[in-house]
Amino acid sequence: MILHPGVLGLLIGGAVVVALMVVGSLVGLQILRAWDPSSSSENQLALERRTYLVSALVGVALWIEIGSALLFVHTAEDLHELFVGAMCATGSLNANPVGWWVLATKGAMVLLFPVWLALNGLDQRAGDYPVVRLKYGLLVVLTPIALADLVLQIQYFRGIRPDIITSCCGSLFSESGDHLTSDLASVPAAGALPLFGLASAIFLAALAWARFGRRPVSMGVVAVLAPVILGIGIASIISFVSVAYYELPTHHCPFDLFQGSSRYVGYPLLISLVTAVVSAALPGILHPLARRSDLDGLVAKSEKKWLTVSVAAYSVFLVFAVWPLVFGNLALELM
Amino acid sequence: MTSGANPLVSVDDVTKTYNRGAPDEVRAVRGVSTSVSAGEVLVLEGPSGSGKTSLLTMIGCMSRPTSGQVAVDGRRVSRLSEVALTSIRRSTFGFIFQHLHLIPNLSVEDNIMIPMVPTGLSPVEMKQRVQRVLAEMHLEHRRTALAGRISGGEQQRTAVARALVNRPSIVIADEPTAHLDSELSSELLEIFADLNARGTTVIIATHDPRVIDHPIVHRRLLLRDGEVVGEHAP
Amino acid sequence: MRRHFRILDFALASLRRRRLKNWAIVAVYAFTVTIVSSVLLLTNAIRQEAALLLVGAPELTVQRVVGGRHAPIAVEVTETIATLPGVVEAQPRYWGYTYDAVTDSTITVIGAGPGSAELEMVEGRLPEHSTECAVGAGVAAMWGAEVGGEVILIDASTTGVLYEVVGTFAAPSDILTNDLVVMTGDEAALFLGLPEGWATDLAVRIANPAEVDTIATKIKRAFPDSRPITRSEVLRTYDAVFHWRSGMMLAMLSGGLIAFAILAWDKATGLSAEERKEIGILKAVGWDTGDVLELKMWEGVVISVTSLLLGLIAALIHVFLLGAPLLTPVLRGWSVLFPELHPVPHIDPYLLVSIAFLTVVPYVAATVAPSWKAAITDPDSVVRG
Numbered sequence: 018m019i020l021h022p023g024v025l026g027l028l029i030g031g032a033v034v035v036a037l038m039v040v041g042s043l044v045g046l047q048i049l050r051a052w053d054p055s056s057s058s059e060n061q062l063a064l065e066r067r068t069y070l071v072s073a074l075v076g077v078a079l080w081i082e083i084g085s086a087l088l089f090v091h092t093a094e095d096l097h098e099l100f101v102g103a104m105c106a107t108g109s110l111n112a113n114p115v116g117w118w119v120l121a122t123k124g125a126m127v128l129l130f131p132v133w134l135a136l137n138g139l140d141q142r143a144g145d146y147p148v149v150r151l152k153y154g155l156l157v158v159l160t161p162i163a164l165a166d167l168v169l170q171i172q173y174f175r176g177i178r179p180d181i182i183t184s185c186c187g188s189l190f191s192e193s194g195d196h197l198t199s200d201l202a203s204v205p206a207a208g209a210l211p212l213f214g215l216a217s218a219i220f221l222a223a224l225a226w227a228r229f230g231r232r233p234v235s236m237g238v239v240a241v242l243a244p245v246i247l248g249i250g251i252a253s254i255i256s257f258v259s260v261a262y263y264e265l266p267t268h269h270c271p272f273d274l275f276q277g278s279s280r281y282v283g284y285p286l287l288i289s290l291v292t293a294v295v296s297a298a299l300p301g302i303l304h305p306l307a308r309r310s311d312l313d314g315l316v317a318k319s320e321k322k323w324l325t326v327s328v329a330a331y332s333v334f335l336v337f338a339v340w341p342l343v344f345g346n347l348a349l350e351l352m
Numbered sequence: 353m354t355s356g357a358n359p360l361v362s363v364d365d366v367t368k369t370y371n372r373g374a375p376d377e378v379r380a381v382r383g384v385s386t387s388v389s390a391g392e393v394l395v396l397e398g399p400s401g402s403g404k405t406s407l408l409t410m411i412g413c414m415s416r417p418t419s420g421q422v423a424v425d426g427r428r429v430s431r432l433s434e435v436a437l438t439s440i441r442r443s444t445f446g447f448i449f450q451h452l453h454l455i456p457n458l459s460v461e462d463n464i465m466i467p468m469v470p471t472g473l474s475p476v477e478m479k480q481r482v483q484r485v486l487a488e489m490h491l492e493h494r495r496t497a498l499a500g501r502i503s504g505g506e507q508q509r510t511a512v513a514r515a516l517v518n519r520p521s522i523v524i525a526d527e528p529t530a531h532l533d534s535e536l537s538s539e540l541l542e543i544f545a546d547l548n549a550r551g552t553t554v555i556i557a558t559h560d561p562r563v564i565d566h567p568i569v570h571r572r573l574l575l576r577d578g579e580v581v582g583e584h585a586p
Numbered sequence: 587m588r589r590h591f592r593i594l595d596f597a598l599a600s601l602r603r604r605r606l607k608n609w610a611i612v613a614v615y616a617f618t619v620t621i622v623s624s625v626l627l628l629t630n631a632i633r634q635e636a637a638l639l640l641v642g643a644p645e646l647t648v649q650r651v652v653g654g655r656h657a658p659i660a661v662e663v664t665e666t667i668a669t670l671p672g673v674v675e676a677q678p679r680y681w682g683y684t685y686d687a688v689t690d691s692t693i694t695v696i697g698a699g700p701g702s703a704e705l706e707m708v709e710g711r712l713p714e715h716s717t718e719c720a721v722g723a724g725v726a727a728m729w730g731a732e733v734g735g736e737v738i739l740i741d742a743s744t745t746g747v748l749y750e751v752v753g754t755f756a757a758p759s760d761i762l763t764n765d766l767v768v769m770t771g772d773e774a775a776l777f778l779g780l781p782e783g784w785a786t787d788l789a790v791r792i793a794n795p796a797e798v799d800t801i802a803t804k805i806k807r808a809f810p811d812s813r814p815i816t817r818s819e820v821l822r823t824y825d826a827v828f829h830w831r832s833g834m835m836l837a838m839l840s841g842g843l844i845a846f847a848i849l850a851w852d853k854a855t856g857l858s859a860e861e862r863k864e865i866g867i868l869k870a871v872g873w874d875t876g877d878v879l880e881l882k883m884w885e886g887v888v889i890s891v892t893s894l895l896l897g898l899i900a901a902l903i904h905v906f907l908l909g910a911p912l913l914t915p916v917l918r919g920w921s922v923l924f925p926e927l928h929p930v931p932h933i934d935p936y937l938l939v940s941i942a943f944l945t946v947v948p949y950v951a952a953t954v955a956p957s958w959k960a961a962i963t964d965p966d967s968v969v970r971g
Binding site for chain 3: 405415435457
């Protein structure tokens with residue numbers, strides 16, 4: 018077990034999120050069990066008040082989780098000094114592969130919690146809590162992820178020992194390895210760049226189509242594109258954005274982008290990409306609910322907002338991704 | 353019972369029970385039906401404990417009936433979620449309370465702002481609205497004074513200004529004259545008359561004869577033990 | 587969006603109206619932050635300095651181990667090591683500790699040689715004769731000795747030896763030079779009572795960092811009683827030790843953090859009658875539960891941010907201006923000379939996030955349920971009295 022301030026912070030954060038989610042789920046189950054929209058008993062009123070407790074708990078959990086995801090990346094980054102052969106977070110994660118799973122659970126939470134909160138917002142603003150069952154059902158699904166996250170984190174930090182010699186980004190993100198990530202790294206920028214440009218253009222066009230046309234089909238298309246864009250975005254970061262920022266044609270490690278030497282540019286890249294993807298997926302996921310008459314206007318209004326946010330966030334991502342290609346020293350070699 | 357073709361508020365067999373099932377159960381309202389038409393001045397009259405305040409809070413979307421229906425502007429509100437109910441309350445009703453309930457260590461202006469905070473109006477719009485109600489209530493010179501440090505009459509007018517700032521179509525007042533001397537209470541009734549002349553519906557719960565017998569009142573509903581026992585339309 | 591700003595605005599106003607109570611919370615909160623961040627800032631600064639001082643250290647240090655303990659090593663071993671391919675140079679080092687009863691402190695004595703050339707002199711030069719020495723800032727201050735002055739130290743045979751001070755060291759790597767006395771190599775060996783032909787350890791310079799491990803293995807094979815230590819190993823040990831120490835401190839502090847969270851809970855649940863009435867008014871004039879909840883959350887955010895900033899500033903002053911008087915005895919061990927240390931101010935954004943996680947997260951989590959309890963006040967409560 019490594020007693021490191023960042024590790025302690027993560028464990029405290031993880032424990033707090035689990036506590037919030039467990040309390041939230043228990044209250045949610047209580048609400049589900051006795052929920053009776055036709056009744057105006059004091060019991061029903063008390064349950065309605067509790068829905069606010071659940072939203073507050075999950076809302077706070079989401080914020081902690083966003084902070085925690087970034088803190089985890091940075092802690093892995095900071096820990097690499099403890100390992101022989103580790104030069105960045107990749108090395109720390111390889112020192113105990115459970116780390117990659119922690120990364121996955123954190124990613125899942127950061128992607129799923131906003132969906133829940135959006136659903137919750139609709140439910141509260143509509144007149145008669147139309148999706149209350151769906152909402153608390155989902156919550157019960159989310160809680161185990163938070164629990165898994167905490168358990169995996171404990172396992173990860175218990176399992177890493179400073180004397181482990183680990184392989185680093187050099188082998189994982191190099192062009193000669195046999196990992197998926199090395200395949201990504203070896204995609205020539207000449208091919209990856211046009212693909213990224215094309216995908217971005219399609220995505221933005223679909224967003225605009227959904228934003229202004231607001232046809233159900235367009236929302237669906239955008240929601241399907243969103244995870245694809247997430248994948249392409251991350252692949253592009255590994256394939257050429259990182260390279261362009263480091264100005265080293267062979268260095269593909271995305272984690273170095275989170276280091277001070279890259280001016281922490283990884284944070285805006287990741288935050289804007291995730292924001293764009295999540296808010297693009299929301300309308301498609303929640304649009305089917307709009308068939309209920311009491312949600313119709315609300316959903317339409319929110320959809321507009323989410324799509325606008327998505328366009329804005331993706332534009333920010335594009336700026337950060339393309340900046341080093343245009344203004345960096347390595348740009349010409351890649352083109 | 354007077355009711356127009358499209359009543360602004362309709363109350364249908366409404367009951368309100370507090371602590372239901374408990375030994376200290378209180379049946380504050382027992383099956384009241386009535387309606388309020390736009391532009392009316394209605395008085396709910398009765399001694400304390402007659403259920404008039406409970407009825408008032410249900411009409412004003414402040415609490416939900418235990419059974420029965422309340423509809424505002426044709427929309428049934430009894431089973432609405434809190435957010436939806438609050439949004440109707442905010443946009444349709446203005447409240448004047450017996451004890452005024454101003455926040456004493458907040459300025460007159462800030463007190464008036466409170467109902468607008470959750471509406472998301474622009475700061476400019478908020479300023480304009482405050483300016484307008486301050487002018488209407490002759491409070492411009494008191495704008496920045498703390499609400500706890502102004503005279504009783506000014507406090508009364510601040511409370512009215514706060515009730516009007518969201519431009520309600522219905523103003524609800526609970527025992528508004530209970531703590532006022534006759535000069536202040538007639539000043540308040542003048543304000544109500546003025547509001548009503550401009551089309552605002554006014555509902556007052558009171559047992560103060562100065563209000564009950566005032567010429568602005570269109571209709572009186574007599575309540576005893578949670579039930580309507582009489583109706584007068586002078 | 588606007589709605590959120592309006593509610594934030596109102597939260598600020600309502601915090602201002604209860605100035606006394608809120609400053610009391612901020613004071614306790616900020617104190618918690620100060621303690622936590624002092625620990626982190628100090629260990630981080632020491633870690634940085636340790637890394638700094640190792641920059642000039644040899645790639646490989648060779649010790650001899652007898653019975654699992656560090657023992658003097660024969661100087662002639664350097665000749666064998668120097669012949670290994672890849673080795674640039676192998677030099678004996680003489681260093682050790684001496685207790686000085688006059689100033690009641692422990693002093694590090696080092697023989698001038700490899701490594702000491704990197705030490706930054708403020709004034710003067712390194713010793714060239716056996717009667718000369720150069721001292722660190724801490725020793726200089728304790729003895730009131732400047733260049734040209736004298737110090738008397740007790741050697742291994744408990745004889746007082748007089749040395750002329752010919753140089754003093756600069757501050758950036760305080761941790762190394764503060765309690766330092768540098769003598770000539772031979773004099774240091776004599777002073778420390780090392781038998782002739784024996785050194786404390788050996789410093790080995792290696793041209794290609796990739797060969798360090800191979801050469802270490804070869805040395806170990808040639809001299810089974812030796813213990814070669816690579817520089818990166820030392821770095822990692824420093825890292826691990828200091829992380830461990832700050833982690834231990836924080837683990838001990840976690841009791842305090844829990845107490846703090848309980849206080850937060852208590853503060854949030856203990857709504858005054860006045861506040862309760864105020865929330866009732868808000869609800870009555872058109873705020874819904876979510877609005878009040880947001881108001882309470884904003885209040886928490888404002889209190890957290892204020893306390894975090896104040897606590898951080900206090901910690902920066904405590905650690906970098908005052909030299910962390912509250913923590914040094916625990917974190918830095920035994921030397922009384924150490925507290926003189928003034929670490930180079932260094933603020934890492936990562937540290938700030940860690941600090942926020944250790945303090946804000948428990949606070950916010952503790953206030954959710956009480957805030958909700960306050961927010962569900964019935965709107966008609968003000969009418970029903």
